[in-house]
Structures are given as C-alpha cells and as structure tokens.
Amino acid sequence: MVKATHVTSCPLNCWDVCGLKVTVSEGKVVRIDGDEHHPITKGNICGRGRMLKERVNAKERLLYPLKKVNGQFVRISWEEALDDIARKMRELKERFGPTAVLHSHDYANNGLLKNLDRRFFNCYGGATELIGSLCWGAGIEAQTWDFGNAYSHAPEDIDNSRHIVIWGRNVARTNMHLFERLLAAKKRGATIVVIDPLFGPTARIADRYVCIKPGMDAFLAMGVMKELLRLGLEDRAFIEQHTLGFDDVKQVLDMISLSEIERHTGVSRDQMTELARLYGDRPTATYLGLGMQRYANGGNTIRWIDALVAASGNVGIPGGGANFGNLQVSECFDKAALTLPERKTASRTWTMMKQAEEILRANDPPIGMVIVTCGNPLVQVPNTNLMKKAFASVETVVVFEQFMTDTAAAADYVLPVAASFEEEDVYCSSMYHAYVNYGPKLVDPPGEAKPDLWIWTELAKRLGFGDDFAYTREQFLAMALRPLEQHGITLARLKTEHRVLLPVEPVPWRGRRFQTPSGKYEFTSTIAKQKGMDGRLQIMYPAESEEANPALAAKYPYRLLTIHPLRSNHSQHYPLIPALQVVRIEVAADVAVKKGLADGDRARVYNDRGSLVGTVKVLDGAYPGTINIDEGQWGVFGGPVNVLTSDLESDNGCGSTLYDCLVDIEKVAPEAK
Numbered sequence: 001m002v003k004a005t006h007v008t009s010c011p012l013n014c015w016d017v018c019g020l021k022v023t024v025s026e027g028k029v030v031r032i033d034g035d036e037h038h039p040i041t042k043g044n045i046c047g048r049g050r051m052l053k054e055r056v057n058a059k060e061r062l063l064y065p066l067k068k069v070n071g072q073f074v075r076i077s078w079e080e081a082l083d084d085i086a087r088k089m090r091e092l093k094e095r096f097g098p099t100a101v102l103h104s105h106d107y108a109n110n111g112l113l114k115n116l117d118r119r120f121f122n123c124y125g126g127a128t129e130l131i132g133s134l135c136w137g138a139g140i141e142a143q144t145w146d147f148g149n150a151y152s153h154a155p156e157d158i159d160n161s162r163h164i165v166i167w168g169r170n171v172a173r174t175n176m177h178l179f180e181r182l183l184a185a186k187k188r189g190a191t192i193v194v195i196d197p198l199f200g201p202t203a204r205i206a207d208r209y210v211c212i213k214p215g216m217d218a219f220l221a222m223g224v225m226k227e228l229l230r231l232g233l234e235d236r237a238f239i240e241q242h243t244l245g246f247d248d249v250k251q252v253l254d255m256i257s258l259s260e261i262e263r264h265t266g267v268s269r270d271q272m273t274e275l276a277r278l279y280g281d282r283p284t285a286t287y288l289g290l291g292m293q294r295y296a297n298g299g300n301t302i303r304w305i306d307a308l309v310a311a312s313g314n315v316g317i318p319g320g321g322a323n324f325g326n327l328q329v330s331e332c333f334d335k336a337a338l339t340l341p342e343r344k345t346a347s348r349t350w351t352m353m354k355q356a357e358e359i360l361r362a363n364d365p366p367i368g369m370v371i372v373t374c375g376n377p378l379v380q381v382p383n384t385n386l387m388k389k390a391f392a393s394v395e396t397v398v399v400f401e402q403f404m405t406d407t408a409a410a411a412d413y414v415l416p417v418a419a420s421f422e423e424e425d426v427y428c429s430s431m432y433h434a435y436v437n438y439g440p441k442l443v444d445p446p447g448e449a450k451p452d453l454w455i456w457t458e459l460a461k462r463l464g465f466g467d468d469f470a471y472t473r474e475q476f477l478a479m480a481l482r483p484l485e486q487h488g489i490t491l492a493r494l495k496t497e498h499r500v501l502l503p504v505e506p507v508p509w510r511g512r513r514f515q516t517p518s519g520k521y522e523f524t525s526t527i528a529k530q531k532g533m534d535g536r537l538q539i540m541y542p543a544e545s546e547e548a549n550p551a552l553a554a555k556y557p558y559r560l561l562t563i564h565p566l567r568s569n570h571s572q573h574y575p576l577i578p579a580l581q582v583v584r585i586e587v588a589a590d591v592a593v594k595k596g597l598a599d600g601d602r603a604r605v606y607n608d609r610g611s612l613v614g615t616v617k618v619l620d621g622a623y624p625g626t627i628n629i630d631e632g633q634w635g636v637f638g639g640p641v642n643v644l645t646s647d648l649e650s651d652n653g654c655g656s657t658l659y660d661c662l663v664d665i666e667k668v669a670p671e672a673k
C-alpha cells in the first residue's frame with residue numbers, strides 16, 4: 001500500500017489554525033497528526049483536528065444532490081439541481097430583484113476561497129446579506145470605536161508580559177496553543193489571572209481565579225479602574241497625550257461606588273485592588289474572550305476592559321495589549337478582488353441575529369429563496385423555534401452541506417460539498433496568530449460531492465455571469481494574495497514553505513497612532529457619535545437581568561450560558577462521538593441544592609422561547625445561579641440549546657446576546673428505558 005504524508009492546515013473555525021500532517025493511502029485520509037514544523041502550533045493538535053479523518057471518511061457524508069418531494073428527499077442529478085435553482089433565481093430576480101434571495105452563512109471553514117460566495121451574489125446583482133456576527137461582532141465594533149481597529153499582539157509577545165489576565169476566554173478548551181504559552185509563562189514566574197463565571201481547566205492553572213457574575217465584567221473593569229486611580233497607578237502621560245475623553249470616564253466612575261460594584265459582580269474590593277496593582281505593574285497582557293461580549297451590554301463590556309488596559313498604560317507596549325481579534329490578518333488580502341463588490345446593483349442587509357424575524361416580516365421584496373453555505377443556522381443561530389418557522393415559510397431553501405444537519409434536513413435542495421483536504425485553499429484566521437497555511441487538495445470528494453466553488457461556477461454559467469468564474473483556484477488565490485507580492489509572499493512560496501508569516505505588527509499601536517477619527521485612543525468614541533449613538537462608556541446591564549428586567553428575573557431566576565463544546569467545533573463533531581450525543585445541563589451547586597438536582601438526574605430548562613430536556617451535572621466553583629449547556633447539539637440527539645437563547649442584538653448592533661438568557665429549571669422523570 002502506497003502511503004504519502006502531506007503538510008496542510010486545519011480548516012476549522014478556531015483560534016489556532018494548526019499545521020497538520022495528513023497521510024493518504026489509496027485515495028483516503030488514513031492518519032492526521034500535527035505538523036511539528038509549524039512555528040506556532042508545533043505539532044500539537046486537538047481531538048477536533050484529529051477527528052477530521054473520521055469526518056471526511058464518515059459513511060454519513062452526503063454523496064448526491066437531493067430534492068425534497070412530498071416531504072421526502074429523492075436523489076437528483078447535478079444537472080437537474082443546478083437548472084432548477086438557477087431558474088428559480090432568475091425568476092425571483094426578474095419579479096422582485098436580487099434581494100429576494102437571502103444568503104445565510106457563517107464561517108465554518110477558514111479557506112480564503114470560501115469568500116467567493118460573496119463574488120457569486122455580487123455578480124447576481126446583490127442578495128439580502130447578513131451583517132454583524134454571532135461570534136464576535138460586539139467586541140470587534142467596540143475595539144473599532146476605541147482603537148479604530150481590532151488588533152492583537154503576536155503569540156510570542158506573551159513572553160514579555162509580567163502579568164497575564166485571561167478575561168472570559170476558555171483557553172484550555174478553545175485556544176490550546178495559548179494554553180501552552182500560559183503554562184510556560186507560569187513556569188517563568190508570570191502571574192496568571194482568570195476572570196470567568198465558570199471554574200475550568202484554565203482557572204485551575206491560574207494564580208488567581210476571579211469568579212464573576214455573568215454579564216457584569218464592565219463593572220469589574222470600573223472597580224479596578226477606580227482603584228487604579230486611587231492608587232495613582234494610571235499612565236498619566238499616555239492618557240494626556242494619546243487619548244480622548246478620559247474626563248467622561250471619571251464622571252461615570254464617580255457615579256458608582258465600590259460596594260455597588262461588589263454587589264453587581266460578586267468580586268470583592270480586595271480582588272479589585274489587587275487587579276489594579278497588577279495592571280499598574282506593567283506590562284500586563286489581557287486576553288479577552290468572546291463569550292463575555294455575547295450580551296446586550298457586550299460592546300460596552302469590551303470597551304471598559306479596553307479602557308482599563310489603556311488607562312493603565314498597557315497599550316502599544318511589548319507584553320501588553322487588549323487582545324481580542326487580530327484583523328491585521330484579513331487586511332493582508334485583496335478580498336475585493338475576490339468578491340467584486342462593485343458588481344452589486346441592489347442591496348438589503350439584515351443582522352445575523354435577526355434573520356428569522358426579518359424573513360417572516362419581509363415583503364418588499366419577500367424572501368423567495370435562502371441559500372445556506374458554511375453554516376448550520378437551525379442549530380447555531382439564536383431562537384431556533386423562530387428560525388425553523390422562518391425557514392419553513394420560504395418557498396425554496398438550498399443548503400450546501402457535507403452532512404444531513406438540522407438545517408439540511410429542512411431544505412428543499414441539499415447540495416453535497418467537499419470537505420477538508422478535498423480542495424485546494426489557503427487558511428488563516430484573524431483570531432490569534434498571523435501565519436497563513438497552504439492546503440493542497442489531497443483526496444477526491446466522495447460520491448458526487450463537489451467543492452462550493454464548483455457549484456458557484458455552474459450556477460454562474462446558468463445565470464449569465466460565467467466569465468466572472470472562469471478562473472482556476474490558483475488564479476483566484478493569486479488575486480487575493482496580490483498585495484502580499486511586495487512582501488515576497490506568493491502562492492508558489494506558500495506551496496514550498498507550507499506556511500508563511502503575514503506582514504503584521506507584532507505589537508500593535510506601538511507608534512501610539514490610532515485609526516480612530518481623532519488619531520487617539522478614544523474613551524469617548526467619535527465613530528459611535530457619527531452613528532448617532534452616545535459615544536461615552538456606559539453603566540449598562542445585560543438585557544435579561546434582575547437590574548434590567550426584574551419581572552423576567554422573578555419568573556426565570558437562572559442565568560444560562562451556552563459555551564463552545566470541548567470535543568466538537570460547534571455542531572460539527574456531534575455525529576461522530578457517541579458520548580456527545582446527550583444534552584448535558586451543567587448547574588452551579590446552589591441551583592442543584594435549591595432544585596434538588598444531582599448528577600445524572602433528568603431536568604428541563606425552559607423560558608418563554610423554548611424548552612430543553614437533558615442530564616444534570618453539578619459544577620464546582622461556578623458563579624451561583626449559573627447554568628451552562630454547551631452549544632451545537634443536533635436535533636436528533638436532544639436538540640440545540642438555541643431554542644432558549646434570544647435573538648436580540650448587542651448594544652452596538654453588531655453582536656449576538658447568546659449568553660444573555662434567563663431560564664428556570666425543573667427535575668423531570670427519568671427517561672423510560
């Protein structure tokens with residue numbers, strides 16, 4: 001048997017974008033290891049990456065185009081599927097204009113060529129597009145207001161940090177190569193602080209664990225800032241020379257006392273004083289997570305943490321930073337060359353969060369077709385019951401998929417697509433490191449499955465803009481890489497070196513010139529004001545909280561978090577791992593006592609949006625009144641937690657409020673065997 005091992009990339013939506021070594025034998029992926037030569041990921045990969053072997057070889061892969069006839073899927077030819085879809089698209093465009101088609105998508109695959117979906121819709125004339133992000137929208141917008149952009153320090157810069165604050169990032173679970181660096185930092189004597197409502201493996205290695213009430217981090221940042229000022233530890237020179245609006249900050253700080261902050265956060269004054277000393281003892285790096293901004297006050301939360309980092313002089317210095325996302329990475333590519341935005345003639349935008357409500361309301365024009373790519377919205381988008389109703393109301397739902405997900409099952413046409421290692425692409429992410437990895441095509445897709453790009457190309461031909469897709473993958477990649485040529489980065493180099501570091505600044509804002517309208521760090525945001533909002537930092541509560549909605553909190557007293565699963569990337573690994581195929585309801589110890597719940601009990605979690613039954617696990621060290629159910633579960637295995645979550649948008653309009661969710665819980669009878 002001839003075996004060959006190839007260097008490639010993990011394509012999954014993840015902080016780490018690991019280098020992989022994939023062994024192929026007789027046209028099949030037979031082994032996946034880490035690539036020890038990758039400068040950041042160094043041969044270590046997680047189970048989700050390793051399980052891509054099972055995923056690509058799974059017998060459940062979709063092999064043929066399917067059409068729903070009288071409620072049942074029947075196999076059809078590609079010819080018939082593409083002709084049907086193109087005809088319907090042409091008719092919709094003639095009758096209502098192109099925005100009668102909704103493109104519902106997410107970012108399941110980090111391949112650069114996945115952006116060609118936007119080229120397709122722009123050339124079609126522009127569809128109804130989704131803006132904002134379930135994932136990190138509130139935080140990216142917040143950092144855009146504060147710094148003018150969202151940039152992070154290079155991973156190795158953590159070696160310069162005296163102290164490291166992990167603020168709401170589940171590092172051990174979601175960002176394994178940062179976890180490795182934390183272990184190394186701890187060894188050399190850096191202090192590690194973890195601020196999180198849940199006590200997990202990252203908190204376990206920390207020098208200090210700060211258990212905070214969900215959604216209340218802005219108050220903690222205020223408390224620490226009050227102490228920073230009282231102790232005179234702020235960076236006066238930075239504040240005076242490089243920032244705008246610090247007087248507004250002081251005004252808000254004067255409006256709230258430390259004891260109120262203690263009450264709101266559950267964090268003691270002593271812990272705040274200690275954190276202030278640590279922020280004042282520069283350099284202190286802050287790694288912000290994404291969970292904590294999925295609240296109705298999420299943008300404001302990130303802005304307060306940014307403000308603390310700035311006021312303490314930890315911006316633009318080695319070992320510092322308010323590290324959230326790193327958009328320096330995506331800015332390296334010519335996305336416009338790939339996506340042709342100038343070809344759009346009509347436009348309608350809805351937020352990701354509100355897609356269901358908007359579909360149901362739309363009449364000018366109505367939505368006649370939804371095309372879903374790189375996403376599983378009937379599991380991942382909030383308010384699943386409303387999403388199902390919205391999708392059911394649309395005449396034609398087309399889903400490009402690898403598996404029969406909940407979303408695919410609700411479609412009228414399911415088009416089988418290629419998976420990892422079945423198409424050439426380059427992979428990178430604006431989340432953590434700035435290496436771009438080359439991913440060759442290693443195996444053929446099974447059955448009649450085709451790459452997304454092939455489908456766009458075939459539809460484009462039928463819709464009269466085939467010329468816009470008459471390029472090879474290499475030509476498309478070269479278009480996107482063109483701005484990098486001046487730095488000597490070409491596709492040819494990527495192919496030989498397997499991965500290349502993009503030309504990004506390892507210590508952003510070192511020159512103290514910010515991308516805000518004033519060129520300064522803006523405690524009070526001009527961009528926000530230009531958008532008609534109050535640009536000052538606010539005192540704000542989660543939408544579903546005792547403070548903002550006491551009636552709701554009386555009815556539904558517990559706060560539900562819905563964090564990312566350890567062994568699955570969102571919904572993708574559940575069908576492959578039998579142990580994951582149950583709904584696990586994790587409850588803080590006080591909830592268990594109050595409701596008489598013990599490990600293994602069955603319980604129902606519910607609110608006005610929905611209800612979910614699962615098996616109880618009591619959590620040690622979680623903030624009182626907190627419940628967690630990991631996101632991503634399939635309908636057939638008990639159902640997604642998003643039946644409970646809210647589709648409200650974050651305060652700045654760009655993010656989700658997935659963790660801003662009140663529920664109640666009750667014990668139910670054990671499952672009949």
Ligand SMILES: Nc1nc2c(c(=O)[nH]1)N[C@H]1C(S)=C(S)[C@@H](COP(=O)(O)OP(=O)(O)OC[C@H]3O[C@@H](n4cnc5c(=O)[nH]c(N)nc54)[C@H](O)[C@@H]3O)O[C@H]1N2
Pocket residue numbers: 013014015135167168169170171173174175195196197198212213214215216217288289290291292561562563564565566567568569570659
């Ligand atoms: N294993 C695994 N890894 C993944 C993914 C996956 O699905 N599985 N997904 C990838 C993707 S797309 C993303 S966006 C990232 C997300 O990476 P993270 O931000 O690390 O993870 P999340 O699950 O989004 O956020 C959950 C963390 O936020 C904490 N949290 C929740 N509410 C609050 C709060 O109010 N305050 C504070 N301080 N903390 C809070 C939770 O307790 C938890 O530790 O992970 C990536 N990596």
Ligand SMILES: Nc1nc2c(c(=O)[nH]1)N[C@H]1C(S)=C(S)[C@@H](COP(=O)(O)OP(=O)(O)OC[C@H]3O[C@@H](n4cnc5c(=O)[nH]c(N)nc54)[C@H](O)[C@@H]3O)O[C@H]1N2
Pocket residue numbers: 013106107108109134135136372373374375376377380381382400401402403405417418419452562563564569570571572631632641642645658
């Ligand atoms: N309650 C709750 N909900 C959440 C979150 C949460 O923390 N809590 N997290 C949110 C976050 S951070 C994110 S990023 C989103 C993720 O939401 P999604 O991206 O929708 O989640 P995935 O499960 O990764 O679903 C992606 C689907 O795309 C398919 N796919 C993979 N590769 C390709 C490809 O190349 N082409 C095509 N056409 N399809 C492909 C997979 O088979 C899979 O079914 O979920 C959000 N939803």
Ligand code: SF4
Pocket residue numbers: 010011012014015016017018045046047048049050176569
């Ligand atoms: S899922 Fe993330 S950590 Fe795991 S192998 Fe892929 S990139 Fe690496």
Ligand SMILES: [Mo]
Pocket residue numbers: 013135136
């Ligand atoms: Mo995400």
